Amino acid sequence: MTETHTARAAAAGEAGPDAALPAIELAGVAKEFHSGGEVVTAVRDMDLAIREGEFFSLLGPSGCGKTTTMRMIAGFEEPTRGLIRLHGRDVTGTPPNKRDVNMVFQSYALFPHMTVFENVAFGLRRRQVPRNEITRRVGEMLEIVDLSGRERRRPRELSGGQQQRVALARALVNRPRALLLDEPLGALDLKLRQAMQVELKRIQREVGITFVYVTHDQGEALTMSDRIAVMNDGVIEQLGLPREIYEHPATRFVAGFIGTSNLLTGTVTRLAGELAVIEVSEAEQILVPVRGLRVGPGSPLELTVRPEKIDLATRRPADGACALRGTVTEVVYLGTSTSFAVTTTTGAEMVVFRQNSALAGDLAGRGDEVWLSWQPQHSYPIG
Amino acid sequence: MEQPVRADHAGSLTLRPGRGATRARAARRPRIGKALAPYLLSLPAGLWLLVLFLVPLLVMLSLSLQTCNYGTGACVMTWHWGEFWQQVSLYHAQLLTSFYFAGAATIIDLVVSFPIAYWIAFHGGRRKNFFLLMLLVPFFVSFVIRTVVWEFILSDQGIILGGLKHAHLLPQSFHVLATGYAVVAGLAYNYLPFTALPLYVAIERIDRRVLDAAYDLYASRREAFTKVILPLTVPGLFAAFLLTFIPALGDYVNQQILGGTNDTMIGTVIQNAFLTYFDYAGGSALSAVLMAIALIGIFAYARLLGSRTIEEYL
Ligand SMILES: Nc1ncnc2c1ncn2[C@@H]1O[C@H](COP(=O)(O)OP(=O)(O)O)[C@@H](O)[C@H]1O
Numbered sequence A: 001m002t003e004t005h006t007a008r009a010a011a012a013g014e015a016g017p018d019a020a021l022p023a024i025e026l027a028g029v030a031k032e033f034h035s036g037g038e039v040v041t042a043v044r045d046m047d048l049a050i051r052e053g054e055f056f057s058l059l060g061p062s063g064c065g066k067t068t069t070m071r072m073i074a075g076f077e078e079p080t081r082g083l084i085r086l087h088g089r090d091v092t093g094t095p096p097n098k099r100d101v102n103m104v105f106q107s108y109a110l111f112p113h114m115t116v117f118e119n120v121a122f123g124l125r126r127r128q129v130p131r132n133e134i135t136r137r138v139g140e141m142l143e144i145v146d147l148s149g150r151e152r153r154r155p156r157e158l159s160g161g162q163q164q165r166v167a168l169a170r171a172l173v174n175r176p177r178a179l180l181l182d183e184p185l186g187a188l189d190l191k192l193r194q195a196m197q198v199e200l201k202r203i204q205r206e207v208g209i210t211f212v213y214v215t216h217d218q219g220e221a222l223t224m225s226d227r228i229a230v231m232n233d234g235v236i237e238q239l240g241l242p243r244e245i246y247e248h249p250a251t252r253f254v255a256g257f258i259g260t261s262n263l264l265t266g267t268v269t270r271l272a273g274e275l276a277v278i279e280v281s282e283a284e285q286i287l288v289p290v291r292g293l294r295v296g297p298g299s300p301l302e303l304t305v306r307p308e309k310i311d312l313a314t315r316r317p318a319d320g321a322c323a324l325r326g327t328v329t330e331v332v333y334l335g336t337s338t339s340f341a342v343t344t345t346t347g348a349e350m351v352v353f354r355q356n357s358a359l360a361g362d363l364a365g366r367g368d369e370v371w372l373s374w375q376p377q378h379s380y381p382i383g
Numbered sequence B: 001m002e003q004p005v006r007a008d009h010a011g012s013l014t015l016r017p018g019r020g021a022t023r024a025r026a027a028r029r030p031r032i033g034k035a036l037a038p039y040l041l042s043l044p045a046g047l048w049l050l051v052l053f054l055v056p057l058l059v060m061l062s063l064s065l066q067t068c069n070y071g072t073g074a075c076v077m078t079w080h081w082g083e084f085w086q087q088v089s090l091y092h093a094q095l096l097t098s099f100y101f102a103g104a105a106t107i108i109d110l111v112v113s114f115p116i117a118y119w120i121a122f123h124g125g126r127r128k129n130f131f132l133l134m135l136l137v138p139f140f141v142s143f144v145i146r147t148v149v150w151e152f153i154l155s156d157q158g159i160i161l162g163g164l165k166h167a168h169l170l171p172q173s174f175h176v177l178a179t180g181y182a183v184v185a186g187l188a189y190n191y192l193p194f195t196a197l198p199l200y201v202a203i204e205r206i207d208r209r210v211l212d213a214a215y216d217l218y219a220s221r222r223e224a225f226t227k228v229i230l231p232l233t234v235p236g237l238f239a240a241f242l243l244t245f246i247p248a249l250g251d252y253v254n255q256q257i258l259g260g261t262n263d264t265m266i267g268t269v270i271q272n273a274f275l276t277y278f279d280y281a282g283g284s285a286l287s288a289v290l291m292a293i294a295l296i297g298i299f300a301y302a303r304l305l306g307s308r309t310i311e312e313y314l
């Protein structure tokens, strides 16, 4: 447990001196497939260091190279370029059965001819673990994944969620140093998926090993991960804590892929200390913190603002924050919040989420003239 | 029932009961059709089985209990149950030879076609269908001609043996033709597709990710084969076995063209009984015995080896 805690501390903050060797390290890894005379680049020059004990997510749209990355770590594919180290050891040319990582496959890939017990015991048997120890460890593992009493069932006699847990148990029982999970909840319905997300987190805390989790579901990645790498078209667009990724999307792609984001473009009018000022009209302006960015008057600037950070009012707010004027084009009631679509005087389409509370009442209706405002620290420039 | 009839006669006057009744009747008619549909659809196949399989089978069984006049070929039912035993005691050697040859050919076919089927299924890539076609190409040629070609190939001074003898790698007296080896070779060759195709289908169906999972869980290539691929192929192996062994058992062409005089197979005996001696009773009795033994063997085999897995996958 202590190991897990240090790893967690390391994952949460900057890598301290006790952050040991990365569990998994990819250095300049690229993978090209040749199919029918055509070269498909699935992964391009990827550098990645996954820390011991962390819950790391690879998040990206379908086809961006997540599975390929996992298959290279597991040893099913060799990188075209670059190298992979597992706990500091270069594993180039090491077959999957000689790597101490285990994989939970996208479609579970359970052995259909074996019982649940035999499925889970498979890895232990291959490693010549003594029979009574196998019985004990499989029993314990089935307990953890809540499948005790189903040892004699066959995979096809189980529900999707149960099959998923067998797949998890089958990998975890070997006590791998890292567990690779390729969209493990993708085939489950929403309710079961949410329950399994909590379950997976619990199991990871309990066993304390590194989880590399592939998903295309941003909500899943945000709620479960210690750190997230957002992938697009074979490259990592951004790597960071869930909060960082969500609140400070580094690229246009990340801003668009994670949640709903307002993307604005403008020309810097002047600099005010560490803030760039984009003046839209006399009363309308956007302030953007640009520390470390090389921008000056006249340079174009792209920024994002999260919809829930924006205030919506019928009068111009008094403080000197960012403010834009616009017309409400759509109001969608979402239960706990309401979503407003607003077209600004500059023609930008923006989305604003406001919490619904008894006090607030109806903020604005379709066609109303409104003011949008937010604090400068919620404007994020996109590099 | 009465009201609807009256309503129909009354025409448009009695609106409700009349309409209700006609609607009910209209709804019932397609329902009957629906219930009949599976039977109607299976009628051609059913007739086919009845006329071409069941009737001949019954004729054969009844023939084996009749006594025939060899001169005229006329048969009368005599309930001669002794016929079966008589035939078996006369031809048990040929029966054994048949099982022996067909078994050997089937085993050879299984061993030879497994790697072929495996390779095509796993490494055939986009040309899978092409490779399967290549496997079948020789079989576009007539069965008899193919077998005669084997006679050429295996003949004492033919291209293979002749060459080897010429190079003094084999003694002059060495021969294959007219031995059991030639028959088994011919059988194995002729029935290969019946083994390879069901095996291919079974191997092709194996999910590659299941194999990946085996490697991921520390299986060596050998263990992945014995613990995953082979068990998952059992139904295919069983189908391949049946499709090869049963026709090979009754085959009479290979033995006649490639075999000698002291390794006659039961197929030849049956053929002669029917076509040469007009011993319809004897031929039928032998066929029935052959069928019974094969069926008993298959059921025993299925119970012992396959039934569990077969039920599970088929
Ligand atoms: N074996 C392969 N042969 C050819 N192309 C492949 C192969 N595997 C993956 N690809 C291609 O690589 C890209 C990334 O695939 P993948 O890693 O499966 O994406 P993801 O898991 O993120 O959906 C896709 O364009 C896919 O078509």
Ligand SMILES: [Mg+2]
Pocket: A063, A066, A067, A068, A106, A182, A183
């Ligand atoms: Mg994938």
